Amino acid sequence: MEYAVIFGLIILALGFAAFLARNVLALDTGTEGMRKISDAIKEGAEAFLRRQNTTIAYLAVALAALIFILYAFVRTPGMNDPVKDPRTLAFVTVISFLLGAACSVASGYIGMWISIRANIRTASAALTSLNGALQAALRGGAVAGLLVVALSLLGVAGLFAIVSLLKITEMSKIPLLIAGYGFGASFVALFAQLGGGIYTKAADVGADLVGKVEAGIPEDDPRNPAVIADLVGDNVGDCAGRGADLFESMAAENIGALILASSLLMTNITAFEKSQQLGVLLYPLVVGAFGLLASIVGVMVVRTDEKSDPMKALNRGFYVTCLLATAGFFVASKWLLASTAAPNAYLSFFACGVVGILTSLAFVFITQYYTEYRYRPVKSIADASQTGPATNVIMGIAVGLESTAIPVVVIAIAVLTSYYLGMNSGFAKAGLFGTAAATMGMLGTAGYILAMDTFGPITDNAGGIVEMSEQPDEVREKTDRLDAVGNTTKALTKGYAVGSAALAAFLLFSAYMDEVRSYWPFTYGPTLERIDLAKPEVFIGGMVGAMLVMLFASLAIKAVGAVAQDVITEVRRQFKSNPGIMKGTSKPDYGHCVDIVTRGALKQMVLPGALVVLTPIIVGIVFRQVYLSQGMTANSATGAEVVGGLLLIGTIVGILMALFLNNGGGAWDNAKKYIETGAHGGKRSDAHKAAVVGDTVGDPFKDTAGPSLHVLIKLLATITLVMAPLFI
Numbered sequence: 001m002e003y004a005v006i007f008g009l010i011i012l013a014l015g016f017a018a019f020l021a022r023n024v025l026a027l028d029t030g031t032e033g034m035r036k037i038s039d040a041i042k043e044g045a046e047a048f049l050r051r052q053n054t055t056i057a058y059l060a061v062a063l064a065a066l067i068f069i070l071y072a073f074v075r076t077p078g079m080n081d082p083v084k085d086p087r088t089l090a091f092v093t094v095i096s097f098l099l100g101a102a103c104s105v106a107s108g109y110i111g112m113w114i115s116i117r118a119n120i121r122t123a124s125a126a127l128t129s130l131n132g133a134l135q136a137a138l139r140g141g142a143v144a145g146l147l148v149v150a151l152s153l154l155g156v157a158g159l160f161a162i163v164s165l166l167k168i169t170e171m172s173k174i175p176l177l178i179a180g181y182g183f184g185a186s187f188v189a190l191f192a193q194l195g196g197g198i199y200t201k202a203a204d205v206g207a208d209l210v211g212k213v214e215a216g217i218p219e220d221d222p223r224n225p226a227v228i229a230d231l232v233g234d235n236v237g238d239c240a241g242r243g244a245d246l247f248e249s250m251a252a253e254n255i256g257a258l259i260l261a262s263s264l265l266m267t268n269i270t271a272f273e274k275s276q277q278l279g280v281l282l283y284p285l286v287v288g289a290f291g292l293l294a295s296i297v298g299v300m301v302v303r304t305d306e307k308s309d310p311m312k313a314l315n316r317g318f319y320v321t322c323l324l325a326t327a328g329f330f331v332a333s334k335w336l337l338a339s340t341a342a343p344n345a346y347l348s349f350f351a352c353g354v355v356g357i358l359t360s361l362a363f364v365f366i367t368q369y370y371t372e373y374r375y376r377p378v379k380s381i382a383d384a385s386q387t388g389p390a391t392n393v394i395m396g397i398a399v400g401l402e403s404t405a406i407p408v409v410v411i412a413i414a415v416l417t418s419y420y421l422g423m424n425s426g427f428a429k430a431g432l433f434g435t436a437a438a439t440m441g442m443l444g445t446a447g448y449i450l451a452m453d454t455f456g457p458i459t460d461n462a463g464g465i466v467e468m469s470e471q472p473d474e475v476r477e478k479t480d481r482l483d484a485v486g487n488t489t490k491a492l493t494k495g496y497a498v499g500s501a502a503l504a505a506f507l508l509f510s511a512y513m514d515e516v517r518s519y520w521p522f523t524y525g526p527t528l529e530r531i532d533l534a535k536p537e538v539f540i541g542g543m544v545g546a547m548l549v550m551l552f553a554s555l556a557i558k559a560v561g562a563v564a565q566d567v568i569t570e571v572r573r574q575f576k577s578n579p580g581i582m583k584g585t586s587k588p589d590y591g592h593c594v595d596i597v598t599r600g601a602l603k604q605m606v607l608p609g610a611l612v613v614l615t616p617i618i619v620g621i622v623f624r625q626v627y628l629s630q631g632m633t634a635n636s637a638t639g640a641e642v643v644g645g646l647l648l649i650g651t652i653v654g655i656l657m658a659l660f661l662n663n664g665g666g667a668w669d670n671a672k673k674y675i676e677t678g679a680h681g682g683k684r685s686d687a688h689k690a691a692v693v694g695d696t697v698g699d700p701f702k703d704t705a706g707p708s709l710h711v712l713i714k715l716l717a718t719i720t721l722v723m724a725p726l727f728i
Contacts, residue, residue: 001279002278002279002282002286002336003157003161003282005286005289006153006157006282006285006286006289007154007157009289009290009292009293010150010153010154010157010289010292012292012293012296013146013147013149013150013292013293013295013296013447014146014147014150016146016296017142017143017146017147017150020139020140020142020143020146020299021114021143023139024114024117024118024121024136024139024140024143025117025121027121027124027125027136028121028124028125029120029121029124030120030121030123030124030127030465030469031469033468033469033470034120034123034124034465034466034469034471035120037120037228037231037464037465037468037469038116038119038120038123038461038465040228040590041116041119041228041231041232041235041461041465042116042117044228044229044232044594044598045112045116045232045235045236045240046112046116047594047598048199048232048236048594048598048601049108049109049112049236049240051598051602052191052192052195052196052236052601052602052605053105053108053109055191055195055602055605055606056101056105056188056191056192057105059187059191059606059609059610060097060098060101060184060187060188061098063097063187063613064094064097064098067090067093067094067097067180067722068090068091068093068094070723070726071086071089071090071093071094071725071726072086072087072089072090072091073086074726075725075726077089079521080518080519080520080521081519081725082169082170082173082174082176082177082518083168083169083177088168089177092163092168092177092178092180093177093179093180093722094180095180096159096177096178096179096180096181096183096184097180097181097183097184097187097722098184099155099159099181099184100155100180100181100182100183100184100185100186100187100188100248100251101184101185101187101188102184103151103152103155103184103185103247103251104184104185104186104187104188104189104192104244104247104248104251105188105192105244106151107147107148107151107152107243107244107246107247108188108189108192108196108239108240108241108243108244108247109240109243110143110144110147110148110151110243111144111148111239111240111242111243111244111450111454112235112236112239112240112243114140114141114143114144114454115140115141115144115234115235115239115454115457115458115461116235116461117140118136118137118139118140118141118143118458119457119458119461119462119465120462120465121136121140122136122137122140122458122459122461122462122479122482123461123462123463123465123466123469123471123479126462126466126475126478126479126482127471127475129306130304130305130306130310130478130481130482131303131304131305131306133459133462133478133479133482134302134303134304134310134313134482135302135303137455137458137459137462137482137486138299138302138314138317138451138452138455139299140454140455140458141450141451141452141453141454141455141458142295142299142447142448142451144239144243144450144451144454145295145299145446145447145448145449145450145451145453145454146292146295146296146447146451148243148246148247148250148447148450149246149247149250149288149291149292149295149446149447149450150292151247152185152247152250152251152254152288153250153254153285153288153289153292155181155251156178156181156251156254156255156258156285157282157285159178159181160174160175160178160258160281160282160285163177163178171277171278171281172262172265172266172281173262173518174258174262174281175255175258175259175261175262175281176259176262176515176518178255179255179259179515179718179721179722180722181251181255182248182251182252182254182255182256182714182718182721183715183718183719183721183722185244185247185248185251185252185718186248186251186252186711186714186715186718186719187613187715187718188244188248189241189244189245189247189248189711189715190609190612190613190708190711190712190715191605191609192240192241192244192245193237193241193242193244193245193707193708193710193711194241194556194605194608194609194704194708194711195236195241195601195602195605196233196236196237196238196240196241196601197237197241197556197560197700197703197704197705197707197708198556198559198560198563198600198601198604198605198704199229199232199233199236199237199563199597199598199601200230200233200234200236200237200238200703200704201233201237201560201564201699201700201703201704202233202559202560202563202564202566202567202597202600202601203226203229203230203232203233203564203567203593203597204230204233204699204703205560205561205564205567205568205696205699205700206226206229206563206564206566206567206568206570206571206593206597207224207226207227207229207230207567207571208692208695208696209564209568209696210224210226210568210571210572210575211223211224211226211227211571212692213689213692213693214572216684217582218467221467221468222467222468222587223581223582223584223588224571224588225570225571225574225575225581225588225589225590225592225593226567226570226571226593227464227468227590228590228591228593228594229567229590229593229594229596229597230464231460231461231464232594232597233597234457234460234461235457235461237457237703237704238453238454238456238457238460238490238703239454239457241707242450242453242454242493242497242707243450243454245497245707245710245711246446246449246450246453246497248711248714248715248718249443249446249497249500249501249504249710249714250288250443250446252504252508252714252717252718253439253440253443253500253504253507253508253714254284254285254288255511255718255721256436256439256504256507256508256510256511256717256721257283257284257436257437257439257440257507257511258281258284258285259511259514259515259721260432260433260436260507260510260511260514261280261281261282261283261284261433261436262281263429263432263433263514264280264427264429264430264433265277265280265281267427267428267429267430268339268341268342268427268428268430270341271339271341271342271427272339276336276339279335279336279337280336280337282336283332283333283336283337284436284440286332286335286336287328287329287332287353287437287440287441287444288440288443288444288446290325290328290329290331290332290444291325291328291443291444291445291446291447292447293324293328294320294321294322294323294324294325294327294328294444294445294447294448295321295445295446295447295448295451296447297320297321297324298317298318298320298321298324298445298448299317299448299451301316301317301320302314302316302317309485310481310482310485311485311488311489314452314455314485314489317448318364318445318448318449318452321445321447321448322357322360322361322444322445325357325441325444325445326353326354326357326444328444329350329353329354329357329440329441329444330350333346333347333349333350333353333437334346334350337349339426339427341426341427342425342426342427343426344425344426345425345426345427345430348421348422348424348425348426348430348434349421349422349425349433349434349437351421352417352418352421352422352434352435352437352438352441353437353438353440353441353444354441355414355417355418355421355438355441356414356418356437356438356439356440356441356442356443356444356503357441357442357444357445358414359410359411359414359438359441359442359499359503360441360442360445360449360496360499360500362410362499363407363410363495363496363498363499364492364495364496366403366406366407366410366495367491367492367494367495367496367662367663367666368488368491368492370399370402370403370663370666370667371488371491371492371495371663371666371667371669371670372488372491372670373670373671373673373674373677377399377402377403377667378399378667378670378671378674379671379674380395380399381395381396381399381667381668381671381691381694382671382674382675382679382680382687382691383395383680385671385675385680385687385688385690385691385694386680386686386687386690387690388686388690389689389690389693389694391690392668392671392690392691392693392694393693393694393697396664396667396668396671396694396697396698397664399663399664399667400659400660400661400663400664400665400667400701401660401664403659403660403663403664403667404656404659404660404663407495407498407499407502407659408655408656410499411499411502411503411655414438414503415435415438415503415506417438418434418435418437418438419431419432419434419435420434421434422434422435422437432507432510432514435503435506435507435510436507436510438503439500439503439504439507442499442500442503443500446500449492449493449496450493452489452492452493453489453490453493455485455486455489456486456487456489456490456493457486457490458486459479459482459483459485459486460483460486460487462479462482462483463476463479463480463482463483466479484673487666487669487670487673488670490666491662491663491666491669491670491702494662494666494702494706494707494710495662495663497707497710498655498658498659498662498706498709498710501654501655501658501710501713501714502655502713504714504717505651505652505655505713505717508714508717508718508721509644509647509648509651509717511717511721512644512647512717512720512721512724513528513529513531513644515721515724516528516640516644516724516728517529519724519725519728520728521728528638528640528641528644531641531644531645531648532637532641533645535635535636535637535641537623537626537627537636537637537641537642538637538641538642538644538645539645540642540645541619541623541637541641541642541643541644541645541646541649542645542646542648542649542650543649544615544619544646544650545645545646545647545648545649545650545651545653545716546649546650546653548611548612548615548646548650548712548716549650549653549654549657549709549712550653550657551608551611552608552611552612552705552708552709552712553657553661553705553709555607555608555611556608556700556704556705556708557700557701557704557705559600559601559604559605559608559704560699560700560704561700562600562604563596563597563600563601563604566596566597566600567593567596567597570592570593570596571593574588574589574592608708612712612715612716613715613719615646616643616646616647616716616719616720616723617719617723617726619639619642619643619646620639620640620642620643620720620723620724620726620727621639621726621727622639623637623638623639623642623643623727624638624639624640624726624727624728625639626639627639638727638728639726639727639728640724640727640728642727643720643723643724643727644720646716647716647717647720650713650716651713651716651717654709654712654713654716655713657706657709658706658707658709658710658713660701661701661702661705661706661709662701662702662706662707663702664698664701664702665698665699665700665701665702665703665706666698666702667698668691668694668695668697668698668701668702669695669698669699669702671691671694671695672688672691672692672694672695675687675688675691676688
């Protein structure tokens with residue numbers, strides 16, 4: 001029955017996504033001029049993604065081969081391995097890794113494929129109706145949102161079912177065996193988000209600094225040689241990258257939740273009937289499937305009129321999704337976790353899910369407060385712009401740093417509340433599963449959240465198409481309204497992504513500790529129960545984790561700067577060598593800028609990505625050898641404990657850094673947009689020029705380093721989950 005519900009709702013979501021895709025693709029594609037611009041965007045985005053995915057495929061195959069060698073030939077098999085034959089263990093782990101990687105690539109491609117086709121249809125719909133444009137953009141985004149979440153659930157549930165049918169291990173150990181799926185998803189997502197983020201912001205910074213600041217021409221002006229690269233970047237970064245990002249969020253957190261569900265089941269095995277045991281294990285996947293149904297309804301209720309605020313319509317859809325996800329959580333909890341041994345336990349875990357849903361709402365409101373220009377933080381940056389770029393940058397950094405405080409309090413409340421609800425559920429040692437239930441609650445709205453996220457670049461591209469094809473001002477006003485809403489939704493989904501990463505961090509860390517205990521050899525003495533930072537080796541591991549976050553962010557930001565410099569040089573060269581571009585008598589060479597950004601982004605993404613993947617592996621293996629050389633004394637630390645310190649501190653620093661970068665960058669962006677509404681002198685004023693500089697500084701913060709850190713947080717967890725047996 002559990003499989004029937006999971007796969008049935010997945011099929012429903014896939015069918016509905018196909019219906020939405022057909023609905024959107026049937027819309028009018030506008031004028032010939034609009035189609036030419038859309039085709040150029042589509043060609044550039046598909047070319048970049050082909051080259052990026054080829055690079056990622058080579059890296060993934062190389063890493064898969066390394067994993068197989070380490071598992072099959074280097075590691076000494078342990079008594080507690082889920083599969084006794086090391087080659088079988090290696091094979092299943094590698095297949096899971098490659099499947100997760102392939103699904104992550106598909107998720108990124110799906111997000112971009114629909115986006116580059118929905119943008120022109122949104123632009124065309126804006127010729128006649130604001131509501132038509134709103135629905136075209138959101139439903140285009142919903143195709144990506146529903147397909148990505150459904151694909152994540154399908155991969156995990158399908159792997160679980162296949163391994164169960166093969167009967168190569170006990171059912172409770174299957175989550176440990178398929179942990180590679182989450183690692184593969186995270187591995188691809190890191191490079192997709194990083195490469196796409198470098199692309200989109202290098203093109204954006206290059207286009208803005210030469211076009212808006214130096215030449216004084218509007219954004220998306222067809223005379224700017226970098227404008228097509230900028231519009232392509234919206235798709236490969238904000239659609240393909242974010243699709244892979246949220247896919248790996250679902251995959252990694254579902255795997256972690258399955259591991260903790262297995263622990264709950266084995267600890268309380270007598271509390272459940274034999275017929276209930278599969279349901280306990282699959283509880284996280286059933287909850288996710290009900291979330292898909294909630295997202296479908298949420299998307300369909302969104303509509304507006306010509307004078308209303310489109311953001312209110314999107315918020316209404318989000319609230320409907322939250323309410324239905326809450327109802328689904330109750331049904332799943334009552335159905336799968338009811339037990340005569342603990343009659344009120346299902347209510348406790350339902351309450352944990354509600355905590356997660358409320359946490360997602362809280363993060364949406366917090367992000368709105370720090371990134372919308374209706375509120376104090378953004379207005380303070382706009383005010384500071386009146387005295388120049390320096391004060392704008394100072395105030396933006398201050399706002400970004402301030403924005404870390406309230407989210408930490410919210411996460412602390414959510415973790416503590418869900419942990420104690422689990423502890424008091426009536427089941428033994430159920431606190432960690434309570435935090436897993438809260439994380440599943442937060443992910444219950446992921447389909448709708450990703451729809452809102454993809455809505456942003458679709459409306460941004462639609463505005464660019466309208467501007468470049470020289471449509472009437474009233475049409476541009478409609479797309480500007482949707483673009484402003486799209487900027488807000490992109491900021492909100494970044495807040496949601498880092499919030500879910502923060503809440504999931506405790507889940508994934510707990511899953512890591514649970515896995516270490518499962519593999520722990522009797523020769524080491526008492527099992528590892530906690531990470532002791534007082535041990536010098538663990539303290540060093542923690543410092544390496546913090547350093548890794550800082551160095552990664554630095555490399556990501558520098559990568560944007562390096563590629564942007566090449567774009568700026570090329571745009572200046574074209575303006576100088578061909579004066580007819582500025583006069584409008586000749587066309588710029590868009591393709592050369594696209595090629596420069598493509599080559600630069602792919603080159604720059606390899607080093608920071610490889611650094612993140614290799615560091616935990618090297619630290620774990622090196623300190624394992626140190627532990628063995630010291631005679632395995634009680635005062636020394638295993639490689640697993642040192643990596644636990646790296647994971648713990650790296651995760652904490654990563655969450656704070658991601659909040660700072662996302663919110664600071666979003667605040668800078670909307671401070672500029674606030675001035676463009678007419679505040680402090682409006683466009684082309686000194687305050688506006690200062691705000692453009694601040695926005696340029698914030699671009700790699702909010703669209704490259706910040707989103708990539710969401711993935712890094714979970715990649716560290718999934719690497720350690722897969723590699724843990726090598727560190728013990």
